[in-house]
Amino acid sequence: KNEVEQSPQNLTAQEGEFITINCSYSVGISALHWLQQHPGGGIVSLFMLSSGKKKHGRLIATINIQEKHSSLHITASHPRDSAVYICAVYGGSQGNLIFGKGTKLSVKP
Amino acid sequence: GAGVSQSPSNKVTEKGKDVELRCDPISGHTALYWYRQSLGQGLEFLIYFQGNSAPDKSGLPSDRFSAERTGGSVSTLTIQRTQQEDSAVYLCASSFIDSLGYTFGSGTRLTVV
Numbered sequence: 001k002n003e004v005e006q007s008p009q010n011l012t013a014q015e016g017e018f019i020t021i022n023c024s025y026s027v028g029i030s031a032l033h034w035l036q037q038h039p040g041g042g043i044v045s046l047f048m049l050s051s052g053k054k055k056h057g058r059l060i061a062t063i064n065i066q067e068k069h070s071s072l073h074i075t076a077s078h079p080r081d082s083a084v085y086i087c088a089v090y091g092g093s094q095g096n097l098i099f100g101k102g103t104k105l106s107v108k109p
Numbered sequence: 110g111a112g113v114s115q116s117p118s119n120k121v122t123e124k125g126k127d128v129e130l131r132c133d134p135i136s137g138h139t140a141l142y143w144y145r146q147s148l149g150q151g152l153e154f155l156i157y158f159q160g161n162s163a164p165d166k167s168g169l170p171s172d173r174f175s176a177e178r179t180g181g182s183v184s185t186l187t188i189q190r191t192q193q194e195d196s197a198v199y200l201c202a203s204s205f206i207d208s209l210g211y212t213f214g215s216g217t218r219l220t221v222v
Binding site for chain 2: 033035042043044045048086088096097098099100101102
């Protein structure tokens, strides 16, 4: 079993739809990251969370430490949101991230 | 610099040749990480530097892979006797040592033919 599980693996949405991507993890963590990777592009860090909720524009990230679960929401989705969204947890002692396999989002106009 | 800089952005090499990938982290970032993303695969941790020392090399896939960091700044990842399975995008990230916020470089796409 992977230490970081994301769902769904693939997601197709119509422009304007509300989108939710889920991340569950099995290890103790200090922080969780949501990353965005555009096709052929680099990786952008969207959020780093250790508790509660963060909002940036149309993006909202929440985390429930007790349930070991985080969600990334996109409101009023747009085709430019099409990308792979990756959940990564910071396990602590050695400084490296443990990555989920990513959710490929495609938003159709 | 303003961000994490990696070079080259693309590298095509013949099987058996050695390659050197470079990462120039954000000035002042003491922690530096190398990751690899193979085609269709998730991200894979390779090695982590704290200053010039590497407390965690557990992710290096074989002894053909090595990395160093000098002056607490630039890092090089060297792959000797490249194999086709080494083809991947190699990503570097850096952060302050007491911060969990990472900044990623745009990666080096390595193709071994």
